[in-house]
Amino acid sequence: MRVFAISDLHVDYAANARWVESLSTSQYLDDILIVAGDVSNSLQQLEWALKTIAARFKKVLFVPGNHDLWVVNDDRTTSLAKFAQVCTVVEKIGVSMRRFCHNGLSIVPLLGWYDYSFGQPSQELLDSWMDYRACRWPSYLEAPDVAAHFEALNDVTEVARNEHVITFSHFLPRIDVMPEYIPEQKRVMYPVLGAARLDKQVRKLKSKMHVYGHSHVNRRVHIDGVTYVNNAFGYPHEIRIASKHLLCIYPM
Ligand SMILES: [Fe+2]
Numbered sequence: 001m002r003v004f005a006i007s008d009l010h011v012d013y014a015a016n017a018r019w020v021e022s023l024s025t026s027q028y029l030d031d032i033l034i035v036a037g038d039v040s041n042s043l044q045q046l047e048w049a050l051k052t053i054a055a056r057f058k059k060v061l062f063v064p065g066n067h068d069l070w071v072v073n074d075d076r077t078t079s080l081a082k083f084a085q086v087c088t089v090v091e092k093i094g095v096s097m098r099r100f101c102h103n104g105l106s107i108v109p110l111l112g113w114y115d116y117s118f119g120q121p122s123q124e125l126l127d128s129w130m131d132y133r134a135c136r137w138p139s140y141l142e143a144p145d146v147a148a149h150f151e152a153l154n155d156v157t158e159v160a161r162n163e164h165v166i167t168f169s170h171f172l173p174r175i176d177v178m179p180e181y182i183p184e185q186k187r188v189m190y191p192v193l194g195a196a197r198l199d200k201q202v203r204k205l206k207s208k209m210h211v212y213g214h215s216h217v218n219r220r221v222h223i224d225g226v227t228y229v230n231n232a233f234g235y236p237h238e239i240r241i242a243s244k245h246l247l248c249i250y251p252m
């Protein structure tokens with residue numbers, strides 16, 4: 001049994017959907033796939049993509065990303081209601097958002113959002129970041145409250161000492177996973193990349209490896225005993241920062 005990781009499939013793009021469809025129907029039947037969020041803005045497309053993937057793997061583990069909670073085309077609903085719908089769809093097609101344990105290996109999903117622990121958003125970001133228009137939260141919830149809401153749903157029960165733990169989230173658990181080469185003008189996005197409290201959960205779980213998505217910048221970096229991995233598929237034009245293949249993360 002191998003464990004593969006991918007995130008940010010964004011199957012709203014036809015080229016990305018074709019890639020999902022082209023995945024082998026025989027090569028991965030004994031394997032696990034972590035899908036770390038941002039499958040689609042549309043619930044129907046999300047269902048199609050996860051169902052297509054689930055037929056190709058022994059087990060698919062998933063957490064939603066910000067795009068999966070967009071409600072831009074439906075002004076009658078909220079992103080909390082969309083989260084509930086995503087959970088129902090995921091459950092129905094046999095994909096899991098719960099901890100997976102098998103033969104000394106534990107894979108733990110961590111829900112989250114951004115909480116501005118990586119910086120306060122500038123006016124430029126408030127004006128340009130699509131989530132501020134495409135997500136709809138109850139009026140009493142600001143982004144940091146949304147992050148706290150999702151983090152509180154996470155199962156952070158510690159595992160047995162000899163378990164090998166892999167954690168995964170859509171959002172970044174720390175900002176120093178971003179490479180040095182990111183230009184200053186792109187760093188305006190850092191406040192909406194993740195939440196430092198997620199890393200507390202990663203470490204409480206004694207994770208050896210944490211898979212994250214969202215930044216679309218492929219990366220493997222070792223910090224204080226944890227290997228952080230980003231294997232985002234990304235948008236079709238992102239060929240330099242995303243490698244566009246499944247990454248085997250266990251055994252390494
Ligand atoms: Fe994404």
Ligand SMILES: [Fe+2]
Binds near residue numbers: 065170213
């Ligand atoms: Fe994202």
